[in-house]
Amino acid sequence: MSRFFSKKYTALQPYIPGEQPKDMRYIKLNTNESPFPPPKSVVKAVREQSLKCNLYSDPTCGALVEKAAQIYGVKKTQILPTNGSDEILNFAFMAFCDKDTPAVFADITYGFYSVFADLHGVPYRTIPLKDDFSIDYRDYCGVNATVFIANPNAPTGLALSKPEIEEIIRSNPNNVVVIDEAYVDFGGESCVDLIEKYDNLLVTQTFSKSRSLAGARLGFGFANEQLLADLNAIKYSTNPYNVNRMTMEAGREALCQQAYFDKKCKEICNTRAFTADRLTRLGFTVLNSKTNFLFIKSRKIGGKELYEKLKEKGVLVRHFNGERISEFNRVTIGTKKQMEAFLFCVEQILKEKENEKSK
Numbered sequence: 437m438s439r440f441f442s443k444k445y446t447a448l449q450p451y452i453p454g455e456q457p458k459d460m461r462y463i464k465l466n467t468n469e470s471p472f473p474p475p476k477s478v479v480k481a482v483r484e485q486s487l488k489c490n491l492y493s494d495p496t497c498g499a500l501v502e503k504a505a506q507i508y509g510v511k512k513t514q515i516l517p518t519n520g521s522d523e524i525l526n527f528a529f530m531a532f533c534d535k536d537t538p539a540v541f542a543d544i545t546y547g548f549y550s551v552f553a554d555l556h557g558v559p560y561r562t563i564p565l566k567d568d569f570s571i572d573y574r575d576y577c578g579v580n581a582t583v584f585i586a587n588p589n590a591p592t593g594l595a596l597s598k599p600e601i602e603e604i605i606r607s608n609p610n611n612v613v614v615i616d617e618a619y620v621d622f623g624g625e626s627c628v629d630l631i632e633k634y635d636n637l638l639v640t641q642t643f644s645k646s647r648s649l650a651g652a653r654l655g656f657g658f659a660n661e662q663l664l665a666d667l668n669a670i671k672y673s674t675n676p677y678n679v680n681r682m683t684m685e686a687g688r689e690a691l692c693q694q695a696y697f698d699k700k701c702k703e704i705c706n707t708r709a710f711t712a713d714r715l716t717r718l719g720f721t722v723l724n725s726k727t728n729f730l731f732i733k734s735r736k737i738g739g740k741e742l743y744e745k746l747k748e749k750g751v752l753v754r755h756f757n758g759e760r761i762s763e764f765n766r767v768t769i770g771t772k773k774q775m776e777a778f779l780f781c782v783e784q785i786l787k788e789k790e791n792e793k794s795k
């Protein structure tokens with residue numbers, strides 16, 4: 437830290453992204469990306485836009501918003517594209533939280549919520565998940581704070597039903613409820629259509645997980661016009677050109693290729709079921725995931741040890757040091773082939789562990 441760093445940031449603990457080591461080729465199951473490349477037409481759109489890089493992008497993202505409105509069945513005035521969904525979440529903390537309006541979120545959830553709260557000096561309260569790692573929606577009813585819920589949640593993979601989410605929104609009429617739907621395309625129920633009914637609802641989505649565009653950085657906020665105006669005020673006060681022209685066209689073209697992504701999501705869900713079944717038979721606890729990852733724990737080997745041994749064998753998964761979750765690993769669902777390789781390594785590691793014991 438330099439002696440010039442603003443005092444207001446000295447206690448900041450930045451978000452730690454999943455590792456991207458370059459020492460060898462890993463099977464990468466640690467950051468919930470899609471294992472599938474984007475369709476060729478998306479690549480072509482990026483290439484064409486790159487020729488016009490001398491010109492600023494459209495700050496209103498007109499063409500992208502028009503297509504998105506069609507696909508999601510909302511008004512063009514109800515969508516705000518951002519630089520990944522992390523950016524819309526950041527905007528939400530800036531726009532809808534302050535000293536008098538704290539934030540609430542689960543004790544085990546997306547790590548960025550607390551980072552954003554700290555960054556903006558927003559007080560926050562965490563609500564413990566139940567012992568089975570599920571969220572009790574009643575804990576979020578009438579809380580007098582801005583609510584942030586990842587649905588499905590990460591890293592647990594568990595989802596709340598739409599009626600439960602609706603009850604949270606209904607019971608907090610004087611506070612904004614932010615529903616982070618980063619993983620909704622893998623089996624969750626979207627609440628985007630509820631933005632017509634509730635003026636306090638912001639739904640966020642991303643192209644990073646189900647649409648093969650993690651490296652392009654594109655997300656959406658969906659909300660009524662008044663909330664969106666607030667979020668736009670923040671956007672135009674930070675970075676009016678927050679979505680670059682390559683990404684904008686990649687996103688628009690991706691929305692035109694919905695069938696491709698639907699098929700890939702189905703494939704991921706099938707591979708998820710296959711992997712969960714095999715792990716269960718190997719004695720793992722596997723939470724009921726509605727996402728493109730599994731949250732798993734073994735009785736035979738510790739969470740950190742399994743993570744380390746998998747890494748030695750060239751498979752990267754995500755291990756969190758958190759209090760109740762340190763025995764777990766979060767494993768992204770890759771291709772069937774990648775998951776077979778992962779399972780092979782897990783079996784080997786468990787065998788080695790048995791042999792150690794019987795020595």
Ligand SMILES: *Cc1c(COP(=O)(O)O)cnc(C)c1O
Nearest residue numbers: 520521522546586590618642644
């Ligand atoms: C991955 C993720 C995001 C953000 O992803 P972006 O790449 O910034 O769009 C947001 N919320 C959750 C719960 C996530 O897992």
